[in-house]
Amino acid sequence: MIEDNLDVRENLEEILQLSGYDVQGAKDGKEGVNMAKQWQPDLILCDIMLPVLDGFGILQILSKDPFLQNIPFIFLTAKTELGDIRKGMNLGADDYITKPFQKDELLSVVEMRLRKSENSASGPKQESQLKNLKRSHELLTKVFDKGDLRSYPEDYDFFSKGDRPRNVFLIQSGIAKGYRPHPVGRDFIFGLFTSGTFPGLWEAYHQVEYTNNCTTLTQCETLIVPLNVFAEELKKEADIGLYIKEIHHRQKLALEEKIIAVAYHSVRKRVALVLKELHDLGLGSSESSIELGRVELAAMCGSAKETITRTLSDFKDEGLIDIKSGRIVILDAHAISNMPD
């Protein structure tokens, strides 16, 4: 906020701070510009009449700075004359507030401009990408039209850590695990791959070594395309890269969630998270119960298999799940999703 009158400035600061905003004040134009460069605020409130450099001058300077040109800029002015306001808006200001102002008028203008700038930064771009992604997904799936359909038995290794990708996979049915093996039964499963997913896609696309193993947990019907053929197809459709990026981004997010869970959540919460993960994959209904062994579930939670058994029987006693000869059916998905930490 740039405002030369100390009373007004302190008053404004107080109002905004009470509403949870973080406010920095400057007393003249020069200080204001420097501060803006230093702090890159989310929004600028600026008086028009100022010593040294007036509001119009500030706006002109800021609108030339690539760091600052997109920050919402709101004029504060004692003058209600149309001329000043018009001039400010013409220069590219986003809004104005006339002094003396109402508290809630100020806040609503500020909030609106913040929301708008949030949208303009993310809105259109996100949407345009999403449209591409949907198309890209179809394109990507189409690449596999040229692939072989193969049936792999349980416990077949698609790839191992350190391997260099030679093929790209699209699972049609069955489940595979992406995991890091450990010599004495302390595997950790990062995620599962079910029908419609592409194990190791990112590594194949970027031709980097796999960072973890991928092995079937059940028999898997899988479409498979050799990497050189895949690369050829990709050249034709550059957009696919966007989709691969997006998938990867989500996996990274999931990985980060998982590390938080393992670091700080109780086993009970972690088991619930794993069940939710499986539920989201379409597993755990009465038709398709969860057929994973306790060892696999333990590897997904990062705990001992006995602990999993115990927690599951707790859940069963509480009516959250049902266990039929080892297989789990989720009864109360809502309660499981909302398990307290």
Place this chain on the structure above:
Amino acid sequence: MIEDNLDVRENLEEILQLSGYDVQGAKDGKEGVNMAKQWQPDLILCDIMLPVLDGFGILQILSKDPFLQNIPFIFLTAKTELGDIRKGMNLGADDYITKPFQKDELLSVVEMRLRKSENSASGPKQESQLKNLKRSHELLTKVFDKGDLRSYPEDYDFFSKGDRPRNVFLIQSGIAKGYRPHPVGRDFIFGLFTSGTFPGLWEAYHQVEYTNNCTTLTQCETLIVPLNVFAEELKKEADIGLYIKEIHHRQKLALEEKIIAVAYHSVRKRVALVLKELHDLGLGSSESSIELGRVELAAMCGSAKETITRTLSDFKDEGLIDIKSGRIVILDAHAISNMPD
């Protein structure tokens, strides 16, 4: 392995299995080709004289299949005649073994070809990428010549989860943390950024929302370039993408290591891993001791701060580190790196 003589086949299978290889046998050419397509073996041993389809025919078929053309192919032949062998090699076989063979001759040929194919798949590609990467790193750093140098105080937020990148950063001095915040002091630090590193580079490059927060731990001199300028520069130098990919790949690996550590290693081991991580960043020597607070160290380990204090004083008692008014100096980096689980 394709071999029509049952005795020879079983004998070979036994020898190879004893050496730890996983062997599938086929009795004629047709079966062999189908099996190769199905299993995509790491290496093929193949008799020349076979019913239905002979070894030469098999090799010709396989060398046209993009899935199979790069699998090492070794002829087994009873004939020692130069002609057959020559013909096989001309067709693209990788090696040959003459029957009757010595056990260790067989094994050494198999092992050699496996090793060679391993190298040819990864060797040259890796090298060519690495050369690019080195250059790309320089190019990337050069982009920041046009950036502003700014000094940020301790506890300044570069960005937060959910923000959309607006700038790209290159830290010149100081330390920042990449972390996931938590309402009640259960932050988790994914990694640190020191001089020469680029916080949030991948997200900026791909224009996706940040997945975690980044805040300075000490005062940081930082070069900063607005995203649109950065994007312009990138268009000129497409190679930079490779480098960004590589950095990201390493971070992902580190994240996976971390999740394993948090899931299965004791706090003692985890503290040692964190100390090693800091040591690798050049911290912890007597000149530049580790100045992180216990809370930050705890957030890197995923444990309570009191536990960190205890473990550190254990390490101190054991002579692995020294603590001078809270600051840590690593005395025995080797022992810390080799801490048992």
Place this chain on the structure above:
DNA sequence: CGTCTGGTTGACACTTTTCAACCTCAGTGG
């Protein structure tokens, strides 16, 4: 000189793992 922040230490409680035994079920061979 008080106050405050961050580090250290101790006692205790709680969670989770470990070890061991037992159970069930499916496959196997006599």
Place this chain on the structure above:
DNA sequence: CCACTGAGGTTGAAAAGTGTCAACCAGACG
């Protein structure tokens, strides 16, 4: 057909490892 066997799953008891709570201490700061 039945006993045997082995793999997974379940349960119990005890031990280990960590987190929590609370008190205390040391240095920094006004």
